[in-house]
Amino acid sequence: MYGSENNREDSERTAFRRAEKNYKLYYDTNASKNKKKKKPKPVDLTEVLDFRSILECHDRNGELPPFVNVIHDKFSSPVFSLQNRPGFYFIPGALSIEKQCSLIRESLIDFPQPPNRTNHNAIYGPIHNLFDEAKEGKVLVEEYSPDGSPKLGPDCDYQDGKRWKFVTEKEELLRKGKSVPASALLRKLRWSTLGLQFNWSRRNYDVSLPHNKIPEALCDLAKELAKPAMPAGVEFQPEGAIVNYFGLGDTLGGHLDDMEADWSKPIVSLSLGCKAIFLLGGKTREDPPLAMFLRSGDVVLMAGEARECFHGVPRIFTDEKNAEIDHLQAQLSHEDDLCFLKYIQTSRININIRQVF
Numbered sequence: 001m002y003g004s005e006n007n008r009e010d011s012e013r014t015a016f017r018r019a020e021k022n023y024k025l026y027y028d029t030n031a032s033k034n035k036k037k038k039k040p041k042p043v044d045l046t047e048v049l050d051f052r053s054i055l056e057c058h059d060r061n062g063e064l065p066p067f068v069n070v071i072h073d074k075f076s077s078p079v080f081s082l083q084n085r086p087g088f089y090f091i092p093g094a095l096s097i098e099k100q101c102s103l104i105r106e107s108l109i110d111f112p113q114p115p116n117r118t119n120h121n122a123i124y125g126p127i128h129n130l131f132d133e134a135k136e137g138k139v140l141v142e143e144y145s146p147d148g149s150p151k152l153g154p155d156c157d158y159q160d161g162k163r164w165k166f167v168t169e170k171e172e173l174l175r176k177g178k179s180v181p182a183s184a185l186l187r188k189l190r191w192s193t194l195g196l197q198f199n200w201s202r203r204n205y206d207v208s209l210p211h212n213k214i215p216e217a218l219c220d221l222a223k224e225l226a227k228p229a230m231p232a233g234v235e236f237q238p239e240g241a242i243v244n245y246f247g248l249g250d251t252l253g254g255h256l257d258d259m260e261a262d263w264s265k266p267i268v269s270l271s272l273g274c275k276a277i278f279l280l281g282g283k284t285r286e287d288p289p290l291a292m293f294l295r296s297g298d299v300v301l302m303a304g305e306a307r308e309c310f311h312g313v314p315r316i317f318t319d320e321k322n323a324e325i326d327h328l329q330a331q332l333s334h335e336d337d338l339c340f341l342k343y344i345q346t347s348r349i350n351i352n353i354r355q356v357f
């Protein structure tokens, strides 16, 4: 989606592409012919930078790796930076467990609601209440407008005489035509956009699209978290955000986020759910990237020169040992939260917040 696969032959030769392939999920095809038992190929994680261990080391006054600096000013918890990547900041465990849970709930219930757009818009138009409809086992079906009229007015969602709507499984059995279970759509939810809406095909912000402001609590959180990367006295102005949803095997190819006007302003990036590997490269794909773990609650800031660095997510871990979401399991164990727990046990959510102008 970021054009990472555009020039396949070329990209296979770059250091960034090689690192992506190194960490990507592959299955051991030899191990078993039985698909249900397919096993992920083992991957060597010894080179992956672990800011949680660095934080623990810092807390006991240990010696940090020589290329890692810690900055304390302007912020309550330790903020780490990297010597050779000015403008990159890592704040391990910056989000409380309660905050992580409320952001997970919002990312599933509120953030994908129209007028916010999602990857499903292009095919199905705006979809309301996807998470609840999936919970209730509903099915999205295509229906034709009664009189075949192409569009019945601004409040009506018929397009070319058709629209999609949710029905129960029983109702679906009585119908002909295309249908898709809400649960399948939830699993295939890959992104939603908040605030100013990003147009993926034109790769710009389409200010003419209807949009709501970024929710106030998320705005305040981003302003606070952005402080280590902002000049004194200047406040970060969140105007747009992309929410990425990752399931097992999903990746985000190496890319630059270059559609915002002022690169001195940070992108504030929040990680929720299963642990991932993040690759931070250099200004070209030839520069070998640094791999690091991103856990639920970690926050990354990319400002200034770091905004010119290729980055991506080649891997998420959904197995119990590597996902590292025990704290979420405990916090989301109430009956009302089990649906969120079930989703996040095999998923990762990333919210990245931007000042556009």
Ligand SMILES: O=C(O)CCC(=O)C(=O)O
Residues within 6 Å of the ligand: 242, 244, 252, 257, 269, 271, 278, 294, 311, 312, 313, 350, 352
């Ligand atoms: O998922 C992440 O941690 C990174 C997301 C990202 O780079 C983006 O959406 O531009």
Ligand SMILES: [Fe+2]
Residues within 6 Å of the ligand: 255, 256, 257, 311
């Ligand atoms: Fe990005």
